[in-house]
């Protein structure tokens with residue numbers, strides 16, 4: 068049935084009015100009145116292991132990813148020529164022959180093959196209803212960031228059709244309910260689709276299941292099995308590869324995929340698919356949905372953010388809000404809140420403690436959403452900023468349950484990285500370079516002087532383990548993690564060398580940046596990257612050695628008798644301190660080189676501003692001032708060119724206690740990077756990279772609550788554009804759960820719950836006077852469970 072023009076308008080309006088009455092909320096739902104056309108319009112959900120991207124098209128296509136479906140098994144790529152070359156390379160560096168050193172690095176240290184394994188698409192679930200989008204009315208599709216589910220609804224020939232998709236943790240299936248408002252009017256053909264490596268495919272009426280097994284050299288993938296189980300109140304027939312349902316009212320589908328990464332044999336991963344689908348079918352869709360929503364919302368719902376209402380603008384379809392935000396960012400402050408909630412939804416959907424022991428797979432460059440056999444940058448773990456950014460939000464926004472996969476990958480790198488340490492550097496212990504893959508492959512990656520040779524990635528990752536302890540006080544976690552810290556200390560104790568009196572690293576880089584070789588070095592005026600002791604290395608090493616000493620003290624491990632531990636303090640104290648260069652900036656390298664790319668997207672030399680803390684105002688104002696100069700120099704030259712770089716910049720301004728600059732970069736990010744489905748493009752192109760979706764959550768959090776300087780700092784960087792609001796459930800180091808509200812840019816009140824019974828120190832905004840439970844002061848002793856009210 069076709070409606071005249073005027074009626075169509077009324078239908079549009081009625082959708083809008085429904086929105087206003089609470090069907091969709093501006094800070095919680097993504098919704099659209101057109102179907103998704105391609106990857107960047109699909110709605111993302113997941114159970115921590117299986118990711119689904121729901122297009123909502125007439126013939127539904129759900130792009131599916133099991134997070135361990137990568138391009139191949141572990142491959143030993145270590146270049147054994149490295150061992151002999153490293154001393155020669157160091158001599159060249161020390162003698163100022165940087166160009167020759169860089170060439171020797173590529174020729175002798177680049178791994179073979181140069182790249183590790185990559186992430187790949189699993190398959191698509193295709194549902195053909197025999198409907199055409201030319202003939203449907205009242206179409207809507209939505210994603211609920213709190214409940215973690217998505218749906219589609221439309222009218223067709225007078226019947227209302229619904230699809231709802233739910234991802235179930237921990238059982239690990241994806242569940243779909245299809246229904247029709249008129250009994251018997253639902254027809255659907257259910258298929259699995261993939262173009263490579265199908266070794267067996269079939270639709271059986273014995274188990275009402277469509278099964279697809281993948282393997283062999285053509286698969287472009289490790290072997291796996293996947294299946295979808297169909298439960299219908301109509302007739303089911305098979306055409307051999309698909310199941311055809313006719314005359315149904317309600318159809319439930321359960322999907323699972325299991326790979327040889329988690330399971331030791333074909334039999335085991337296949338039987339795991341069968342048993343998971345059997346369990347899901349016996350629980351039934353409704354039970355599974357209730358439990359899935361309860362699980363997802365219990366995590367996402369721990370934090371509630373309110374930074375203002377957008378009024379009617381917030382009720383528009385999400386694609387229209389995205390377009391409007393580009394022109395009028397101040398008119399939709401709730402789009403920032405939706406971005407925040409969406410980021411936390413994505414982390415809960417892509418990173419949970421699933422699979423067997425030690426087999427967690429963290430969110431990669433694409434999270435777990437990818438429709439490609441060769442995704443951008445291989446959909447890997449780029450560990451010179453991107454993977455770490457994915458997890459910045461985990462502690463501060465109360466989502467520690469998402470961290471286990473990261474620890475598991477670090478453990479795999481711990482094991483693989485021992486071989487790398489020994490064969491490339493002749494050292495005991497473990498280390499890793501700037502990319503990891505599923506298997507924890509820690510050998511160098513790619514083959515270029517600007518990125519390949521960075522031997523510090525394990526230290527950045529280890530800082531996350533220390534932060535976990537700072538937030539949770541979990542001593543048993545430290546005990547379990549100690550072997551990583553110890554083995555890393557063992558490596559650096561062997562690897563580091565003395566140069567100009569300093570504990571030095573090299574060959575290394577300030578990730579992905581380059582400089583102009585000065586006139587007294589070779590080859591003068593050439594751009595180079597590989598050098599000795601870039602500032603990032605010194606920052607990471609200083610923090611790492613400090614943490615090793617702290618952990619040893621917490622765990623009562625004696626450092627004196629131990630060959631490695633007894634050296635840690637002097638290694639640390641002989642690192643070159645941060646230098647302030649010719650512009651008043653934090654110097655990025657050991658020499659104040661001329662920058663070849665002053666607009667560089669990486670701000671590695673500001674690691675100690677964010678995520679670490681030694682360049683922050685409450686810790687050292689001199690260094691904070693210099694860090695601001697560095698940040699501004701990048702921006703003055705057109706920096707912050709990628710989503711993650713813009714996000715890092717926003718977080719840095721929050722750490723500089725500059726709320727307006729923080730919010731300016733947050734708005735610029737959201738004017739330029741959201742795709743239609745709110746995934747962020749890396750650079751304004753359709754290329755998706757998830758890091759800034761996650762990172763911006765951490766940056767927004769930093770503007771409201773900081774705790775890196777030994778004090779719970781409320782509203783440290785509140786922007787003028789967010790004069791009033793509230794948050795609930797954020798977490799501060801020391802184990803404090805914090806809620807607060809503010810108005811006219813001033814704190815109204817805050818509640819701080821002490822989880823661990825640590826002493827509490829508080830700071831409000833720029834140091835205004837406040838009361839703790841009615842008494843003026845700056846801190847109190849606490850017992851676990853105490854709650855304190857802060858008022859000004």
Ligand SMILES: *[C@@H]1O[C@H](CO)[C@@H](O)[C@H](O)[C@H]1NC(C)=O
Pocket residue numbers: 173174177178179180181514
């Ligand atoms: C890496 O690049 C260097 C210089 O271009 C080349 O000599 C070397 O063979 C490359 N390594 C690999 C494994 O391709």
Ligand SMILES: *[C@@H]1O[C@H](CO)[C@@H](O)[C@H](O)[C@H]1NC(C)=O
Pocket residue numbers: 218229230231244245246247248317
């Ligand atoms: C169909 O499923 C939706 C959820 O997707 C539900 O709200 C609705 O009540 C169901 N309709 C019928 C007729 O069962």
Ligand SMILES: *[C@@H]1O[C@H](CO)[C@@H](O)[C@H](O)[C@H]1NC(C)=O
Pocket residue numbers: 197251252253254313314
């Ligand atoms: C469902 O399919 C059957 C068999 O092809 C057909 O007779 C029937 O009209 C279809 N129902 C609808 C609502 O399209």
Ligand SMILES: *[C@@H]1O[C@H](CO)[C@@H](O)[C@H](O)[C@H]1NC(C)=O
Pocket residue numbers: 195256258306307308309
């Ligand atoms: C079964 O149906 C699907 C979906 O319509 C189709 O793609 C496939 O080719 C059919 N298979 C056979 C063996 O006819």
Ligand SMILES: *[C@@H]1O[C@H](CO)[C@@H](O)[C@H](O)[C@H]1NC(C)=O
Pocket residue numbers: 269271273274276278294340341344
């Ligand atoms: C369903 O049954 C068919 C036929 O017996 C079998 O080949 C297939 O592996 C089964 N699928 C699952 C997931 O159990």
Ligand SMILES: *[C@@H]1O[C@H](CO)[C@@H](O)[C@H](O)[C@H]1NC(C)=O
Pocket residue numbers: 159164167588589
């Ligand atoms: C740099 O090292 C290469 C290889 O050892 C050598 O050929 C070249 O002359 C050196 N350049 C300078 C300026 O020392």
Ligand SMILES: *[C@@H]1O[C@H](CO)[C@@H](O)[C@H](O)[C@H]1NC(C)=O
Pocket residue numbers: 592593594663664
């Ligand atoms: C150094 O790099 C910059 C920035 O990429 C470039 O503009 C310049 O031409 C390069 N200089 C040389 C000598 O290659």
Ligand SMILES: *[C@@H]1O[C@H](CO)[C@@H](O)[C@H](O)[C@H]1NC(C)=O
Pocket residue numbers: 644645686687688689690
């Ligand atoms: C801050 O850092 C500067 C430069 O490293 C140093 O000289 C100064 O002592 C530090 N100040 C404090 C308070 O630590």
Ligand SMILES: *[C@@H]1O[C@H](CO)[C@@H](O)[C@H](O)[C@H]1NC(C)=O
Pocket residue numbers: 396731732734735
């Ligand atoms: C961010 O700041 C720049 C420089 O002051 C300004 O041109 C731009 O309009 C600001 N952007 C927003 C979204 O406020």
Ligand SMILES: *[C@@H]1O[C@H](CO)[C@@H](O)[C@H](O)[C@H]1NC(C)=O
Pocket residue numbers: 840853854855856
């Ligand atoms: C602080 O005051 C709140 C009421 O505002 C009260 O619930 C709480 O128990 C007090 N905390 C302590 C530790 O006395």
